[in-house]
Amino acid sequence: MxxxxxxxxxxxxxxxxxxxxxxxxxxxxxxxQYSISMTTRQPRNGEVNGEDYFFVTRDEFETEIANGDMLEYAEYVGNYYGTPKKFIDQTLAAGRxxxxxxxxxxxxxxxxxxxxxxxxxxxxxxxxxxxxxxxxxxxxxxxxxxxxxxxxxxxxxxxxxxxxxxxxxxxxxxxxxxxxxxxxxxxxxxxxxxxxxxxxxxxxx
Amino acid sequence: MxxxxxxxxxxxxxxxxxxxxxxxxxxxxxxxQYSISMTTRQPRNGEVNGEDYFFVTRDEFETEIANGDMLEYAEYVGNYYGTPKKFIDQTLAAGRxxxxxxxxxxxxxxxxxxxxxxxxxxxxxxxxxxxxxxxxxxxxxxxxxxxxxxxxxxxxxxxxxxxxxxxxxxxxxxxxxxxxxxxxxxxxxxxxxxxxxxxxxxxxx
Structure with a gap:
């Protein structure tokens, strides 16, 4: 592959x-594949988890950071936004x-x-x-x-x-x-x- | 340029x-521009200096080598063949x-x-x-x-x-x-x- x-x-x-x-x-x-960001903000009307964003809790996001699983992240108006490494890695490994x-x-x-x-x-x-x-x-x-x-x-x-x-x-x-x-x-x-x-x-x- | x-x-x-x-x-x-080689062999019928090859004497070729002006060269059946740096440099500098x-x-x-x-x-x-x-x-x-x-x-x-x-x-x-x-x-x-x-x-x- x-x-x-x-x-x-x-x-x-x-x-x-x-x-x-x-x-x-x-x-x-x-x-x-478009790289889907991860965020702690609430989904808006019609937004789909795993499509528009990966919606997670603050705890989950901070665990990702602690595990070195975020390629980059920033905090903006009280919410985290970032790029999870695992999703990109898996997509690339699948040849996409x-x-x-x-x-x-x-x-x-x-x-x-x-x-x-x-x-x-x-x-x-x-x-x-x-x-x-x-x-x-x-x-x-x-x-x-x-x-x-x-x-x-x-x-x-x-x-x-x-x-x-x-x-x-x-x-x-x-x-x-x-x-x-x-x-x-x-x-x-x-x-x-x-x-x-x-x-x-x-x-x- | x-x-x-x-x-x-x-x-x-x-x-x-x-x-x-x-x-x-x-x-x-x-x-x-095709990179024109330099050689000490005699031009054949119809071959044009500065088009097919740069035809030079053995002395001239060895001076180029001594001055570090050959990108690479080899001797083959008693004749030198090589790539003169100056010609390439000048052509690139002219934007080609x-x-x-x-x-x-x-x-x-x-x-x-x-x-x-x-x-x-x-x-x-x-x-x-x-x-x-x-x-x-x-x-x-x-x-x-x-x-x-x-x-x-x-x-x-x-x-x-x-x-x-x-x-x-x-x-x-x-x-x-x-x-x-x-x-x-x-x-x-x-x-x-x-x-x-x-x-x-x-x-x-």
Missing amino acids: KRGVLIVLSGPSGVGKGTVRKALFEEPDIDF DVLLEIDVQGALQVKEKMPEGAYIFLTPPDLAALKERLIGRGTEAMEVIDRRVSAATAEIRMMANYDYAVVNDEVSLAVNRIKDIIKVERLRVNRVLPEYIKMIEELEA | KRGVLIVLSGPSGVGKGTVRKALFEEPDIDF DVLLEIDVQGALQVKEKMPEGAYIFLTPPDLAALKERLIGRGTEAMEVIDRRVSAATAEIRMMANYDYAVVNDEVSLAVNRIKDIIKVERLRVNRVLPEYIKMIEELEA
Whole structure:
């Protein structure tokens, strides 16, 4: 059984991660499992356990944390939210790809525990556009430009932790780039080699 | 100017590197520079210097070696053959991709000097087919199988030095996989990041 690929879609807030993720799942030839989060908040009307979230008690969540079973988590307005490792592990082991959409802080935590994933950083339109956006129309105060440049510098520093930078100039283009990445990730030697080695070991035994 | 990508196409002898390379260059949407070798042998009828080979004297070739300007070289029937670094460097710096088709020994030498390339290992048909080929029809002598298994083991060990494993089950499929790899290599953070950093430095200056 060939192990699935963990695809982590991340990027600065406001870049359009959610939109790209939804468009990706609407592609007819895509069959990812979406990584389901765990939370201690109450289910809302119509929300289904194991589909929208894994709904657990505070005790259960804290046991997961204590056992090192959360890839990342945060507390927000009195409730825990996090990514359970076991669900992702089992899905990958069953040969299915998993997509995790997550903010930059979360992605870094996940990477520490699952460095074998494909880490994609979604970026605002390309370099030329970024430069234009930063400098503006030349009418901007120096202070405004400085602030934008330091924000961009921080984003670019984040990017260094990822494998791929995908420009979100148009959602359909970003989706195609991500589909290409997944296709090509399956050809990477570090994913293919374990199978070959296993086969050889079986033949030599 | 965005630097080109060095694509190194390699693999065990007999796997079909040359056929795949030729098919790749026939693709309408491919615009690689083919890496031109340097040699001390005499040009044959119709061969053009700087197109088929860089034809040089023995002295010139040995000066290149002494200056560390050969990515790899070998002597064969009294003549030197090798890959000059400068030509590749200049082509990449001009923003053009370079394809180098080379045997496994050569590829490893090139990788030491240009680890930033995309190293593709062309493999015989997939795992199932390989296993079948190794075991044969069950009528093979144990000795024959053992020999095949050790040959395959050696190939798989070589593969570990590469970035991608591309199965050459059908030439057109292998060509498409390589085209996908090149597309996606351009999205890799280590290729994109230097441009962003340069832009930021210019803006901060």
